[in-house]
Amino acid sequence: FTRGSLCSKVKRYGQRVYSDERIMFPMRRIGAKGEGQFQQISWDEALDEISTKFNESITKYGAESILPCSYLGHQGLLNGLHCGDRFFNELGASIGERTFCNATASKAFQMVAGPTGGLDPESFTFSSLIIVWGMNPIASSIHHSQFIFEAKKRGATVVVIDPIKTDTAKRADCHISPRPGTDVVLAMALANILIQSGLVDMEYVSKHTQGFEQFSARASEFNLGFASQVTGVPVQSIEDLSSLIAKHKAMAIRVGVGLERTENGGDAVRAIAALPALTGAWTVVGGGIFQNPQGIFPINREKLTNASIVEENRNVVNLFDLASALTANAQNSIHCLFVYNSNPLIAAADQTKLVKSLCRTDLFTVVSEIFQTDTCAYADILLPASSQLEQKDLMYSWGHFNLQYNDQAIQPIGEAISNTELFRRLAKKMGLQNNGCDIGDEEIMRLALDWDHTHLDGISLELLQERGFSRLNVGSPQTRTPHINGCFATKSGKFEFASTDYKNGGALLPLFRQGFAGNCRSQPIDPLPSYRAQKIPIGGFKLISPKHKHFLNSGYTNFNLKNGIASKQICMINSSDAMKHDVQHGEHILLYNDLDEINVIANVTEDILEGVVMVNHGHWMRHINGKTVNALISNKPSKIGKGITVNDTIVFIKKPSQS
Numbered sequence: 035f036t037r038g039s040l041c042s043k044v045k046r047y048g049q050r051v052y053s054d055e056r057i058m059f060p061m062r063r064i065g066a067k068g069e070g071q072f073q074q075i076s077w078d079e080a081l082d083e084i085s086t087k088f089n090e091s092i093t094k095y096g097a098e099s100i101l102p103c104s105y106l107g108h109q110g111l112l113n114g115l116h117c118g119d120r121f122f123n124e125l126g127a128s129i130g131e132r133t134f135c136n137a138t139a140s141k142a143f144q145m146v147a148g149p150t151g152g153l154d155p156e157s158f159t160f161s162s163l164i165i166v167w168g169m170n171p172i173a174s175s176i177h178h179s180q181f182i183f184e185a186k187k188r189g190a191t192v193v194v195i196d197p198i199k200t201d202t203a204k205r206a207d208c209h210i211s212p213r214p215g216t217d218v219v220l221a222m223a224l225a226n227i228l229i230q231s232g233l234v235d236m237e238y239v240s241k242h243t244q245g246f247e248q249f250s251a252r253a254s255e256f257n258l259g260f261a262s263q264v265t266g267v268p269v270q271s272i273e274d275l276s277s278l279i280a281k282h283k284a285m286a287i288r289v290g291v292g293l294e295r296t297e298n299g300g301d302a303v304r305a306i307a308a309l310p311a312l313t314g315a316w317t318v319v320g321g322g323i324f325q326n327p328q329g330i331f332p333i334n335r336e337k338l339t340n341a342s343i344v345e346e347n348r349n350v351v352n353l354f355d356l357a358s359a360l361t362a363n364a365q366n367s368i369h370c371l372f373v374y375n376s377n378p379l380i381a382a383a384d385q386t387k388l389v390k391s392l393c394r395t396d397l398f399t400v401v402s403e404i405f406q407t408d409t410c411a412y413a414d415i416l417l418p419a420s421s422q423l424e425q426k427d428l429m430y431s432w433g434h435f436n437l438q439y440n441d442q443a444i445q446p447i448g449e450a451i452s453n454t455e456l457f458r459r460l461a462k463k464m465g466l467q468n469n470g471c472d473i474g475d476e477e478i479m480r481l482a483l484d485w486d487h488t489h490l491d492g493i494s495l496e497l498l499q500e501r502g503f504s505r506l507n508v509g510s511p512q513t514r515t516p517h518i519n520g521c522f523a524t525k526s527g528k529f530e531f532a533s534t535d536y537k538n539g540g541a542l543l544p545l546f547r548q549g550f551a552g553n554c555r556s557q558p559i560d561p562l563p564s565y566r567a568q569k570i571p572i573g574g575f576k577l578i579s580p581k582h583k584h585f586l587n588s589g590y591t592n593f594n595l596k597n598g599i600a601s602k603q604i605c606m607i608n609s610s611d612a613m614k615h616d617v618q619h620g621e622h623i624l625l626y627n628d629l630d631e632i633n634v635i636a637n638v639t640e641d642i643l644e645g646v647v648m649v650n651h652g653h654w655m656r657h658i659n660g661k662t663v664n665a666l667i668s669n670k671p672s673k674i675g676k677g678i679t680v681n682d683t684i685v686f687i688k689k690p691s692q693s
Contacts (some may be wrong), residue, residue, distance in 0.1 A: 035156070035434050041176045042583060043590045050404075050593060051421045051447065058448030061416040067393045070411035077449060077459070078416055081293055085463040087398045087414075088125075091369045097126030098349040100370040103546075105132045107375030107419075107589065108453060110427030110440060111333065111482040112475055117453040118374060119339035119548040121271065123464050128349040128366065129553075132546045134324060134381055134587075136291050141543050142300035143325040145533040145674070146307050148523025151330025153310075153322035154285055155434050156511035159185050160320035163282035165193045167306055168217065169290025170200035173583030175433050178288070185286075185320075195220070196292075197578065197647060199641035210275065211643050212265040214576050214681045216295035218565050220272065221263030221305035226253040227276040228312050235314030242520030243311050245532025245561070252562045264567070267644065273543070276283035279443060284320040285310060292580055295681040298565055300674025302534070305563040306508025311529040316517040328545075329523065330508060331430045331437065332487035337548030338478070340469050346552040350692040353667035354678050372421070374402040374453060379409040380588040380654060383678075385665040386630045402456060404670060405592055408655045418450040425452035428477050428482055428498070435506045437483075437490075439498035454478065536561040540674040559673055568682060575611070575647045577625065577683040579663045585652035595657060603658045605634035606648040607687075614640040615687050624692075625649070625685040630665040633658075633690070647685065 039544055040047075060080035065071030069604045091099045094575070102122045122130075139185060143152075154534070158164060158181040171179035179202065186192050186207070194203040195210045212220050228234055229250050234351040238247050249463060262269045279285055287310060293302050306322050315321030336342060349366045351359045356378050360368055372394075382388055390397065392412035401413040410416055424447065427440040446452075451459075454475055461471035473481075479495055491507040508514065525534045533539065540556030570576065584599055585591045594600040605625065607617060619638040624631045625647065634649055642648055649663040667680045 035179060035436060036177050039176070043586045046593055048558055049579040050590070051423050053405070053443075054593065056447060056450070057406060057416055057418040058450070059418055063414050067412045068389070070406060072416055073515055074551050074590060075253045080417060081459055081463045083415060084400055084460065088370055088464065089462045092126070095367065095369055098128045098219070099364060099368055100125065100127040100372065101351055101359065101368045102127060102130050103353055103373045103378050104375040105381070107351075108422065108427070111338065112427045112478050113425055113453040115140050115377065115545070116335065116338040116549070118264070118457050119341070120439065120469065120471050121457040121461055121466060123242055123340055123344050123548055123550070124469050125464065126367065129344070129548050129550050131350055131352045131542055133352055133354045133542060133671065133676050133678055136294070136677075137542055137546050138294035138675040139289070139291050139303050141329070141539070141675030141677070142294070142303035143307060144329070144543070145535050145539060146304050146530050147577070149329030150516065150523050151327040151435065151508065152516070153324040154508075154514045154516070155324055155327070156319045157180060157514055158182055158286045158288070159188070160284060160512070161185050161190055161286035162284040162320070163191050163193070163278055163286070163591055165195065165285065165287045166194045166206070166508040167287060167289045168293035169288055170196065170202045170259070170580070170583070171288065172201040172205070174290065174581060178433050189659070192333070193275065193278070196574050197247045197643045197646055210267055210271055210688040212645060213643060214265050214578055215298050215568055216265040217293055217302035218305045218563055218566070219256055219264045220267060220689070221302060221309065221565060222565070223258060223272055224254035224276050224279060225249070225305065225308055225312060226256050227258070227273070228280060229253055231270045231280070231449055233280040234312050236319075238314035238317060239312065242517070242522075243531055244526050245527040245530055248562060249308065249531035252564070264565075270660060279309060279313060279424065283313065283315055284318045285313060285315045286320055289323065289325050292681070294672065294677050295679060297568070297670070297679050298673060299677065299679070301563040301673055305308055308531055308563075311531070317515060319513060319515055320519065321480045321515075326432060327435055330435060330489060330506060330558055332484040332489050333430065334482055334484055335545055335549050336483040341544065341549030341551070343469060344550050344552065348550065350547065350553050351548075352669065352671065352676065354383050355379065356382045357388035357391050358669070360388070360394065360397060362394060362396070369396060369398065370601065371397060371399045373409060373413075374456070377407045377409050377588045378651065379412070380662060380664060382406070383664060383667045383669040384629060385661055392528055397517065402453070404450075407588065417456065418448055419456075420446045420452045422449040424450060424453075428479050434542055436503050437493065437498065437506060443501070512560050514560050532561040540676065556676070557673075570645070570684060574684045575645060575687065577663070577666060577685045578646060578648050578681045579651040579667070579683075580648065582650040585650070588652045588654060591652055591654050591657065600653060600657045603632070603634045603653050603660075603662065604637050606637045606639055606642045608642050608644045608646070609638050609640055610644050612636065617687070622686050622690055625666060626664055626684050626688065627683070629668060630661060632661045632663060632665055
């Protein structure tokens, strides 16, 4: 799958592992919070202090006064998403909802198709039409992009739909630029053309879908004129794309998480997923949609999280809104924060408010990290985390169907330890050695997957340890047609144009909330895709903040200082907008809204739509000597799946001299 190549993020991984800037030992803060001054202590001292503070907080305020904050700094089954869940679920701590990425897209896709892996990413080679929607694979999925452009060499037409003319868009046959947040309108207009023109595969629809009549009625509301007016896409471009979709049965769609980052994002995913069901693309090799492969891996999340022991009314915190959760007057006051696998000061909303919250003198903060990130500056205790080369793990993917064994290549640097070892030590110190909080890595591996599942036929832990990886037993990409006979993992077993799970549509998937399904306060949503317009005030711009091609969120940012990438916060702005605001290329300007303002360097270009500006997410505050893009971003959860809506952010422009 990788064909011997590495992406720009990890090609210097050796430098990351052996860097002199790594956190080598446990440390205790000796200066004021935010100064980043620490002194070395022993592991025993660190664990004693953590357990003492935790027990004091439990006695005085209750266990829910402790909050874990994490996401996917490591992405394995052992040291990734769920590595601390057993410990914190057993401890009685508040539940952290990890809504940072893919929460809305995954929920929306599961509402219409169920937890399916969808189209095989390797089958894109056999597609005759490939639509890359809201994604830049050359930057974020370089290995899959090779399959896309291999298909192009074989005659496939590649269409990229993105408000930015990305590197992938520049290599495509066609680039379509809808305004951010209007993708659902474009998708529904395409569906309407197919339906009204009699281009629907009615045999497939009648056998393997449900809700077509309701969907057709809703799609009729999205006529060409309306769609063009809302999206900014010319009528002819919409018609041409619909003709391509009708012409090519082997249509492959790849959607990115950028789609989900607006209030209409989940509806966009549902509407786009409807297109291959309408055309019957699932009946041929290379036809369908690929959103995320998690559903195809038989992961035993209950075994990893032990969420069944969590009481129904356990306090729940949306971690993207950590700034509000940590305020002194929060409804459920947090007095201990434990950060691992995450850099929330860069990843969470309302950065300025979060800094203030982290400075609370009555908040005890622990951060487990490889490097001293911006978040680390506010820690009371720093713990040294190991890199991927220093630990064992089982790796599943966000981009292919291979299961991998990550063997430990070297001994941990300094006194660094893996996340699994960290929580074993904490469990022992806190007396939580029941319910599996203290089990070893190999036992976790055997619990992590349903090894008897058909997708693991012929695959064992021993085989992975010997070979390193194995493709799941899900058929060959040369012949695989996963939904030729329907078999969608929905309640109906069919593709659901009108979701039967709409009453639960606002809820976050349990996998993003420590496996916990309780205490879920969500509203029902529309069973069908819908659109809600956003008003943009005069002089306002839509701000989008995708990931940087050289960063992994805020990871690897510190290895892009010498080349000048990490120290410059660049803002893409259309040349027409720049002219209206007298902005010159390379000039420092301020972006501001009611939350704060940030200093950026203008990149005047034709590669972005008018009325839209773009600043990459992932810069560190200390590298740019200022605030990053998340200082402008509020926490307004999406109506589907509680995901983030950062691409609905409105900003204004001014010169530094105007401040």
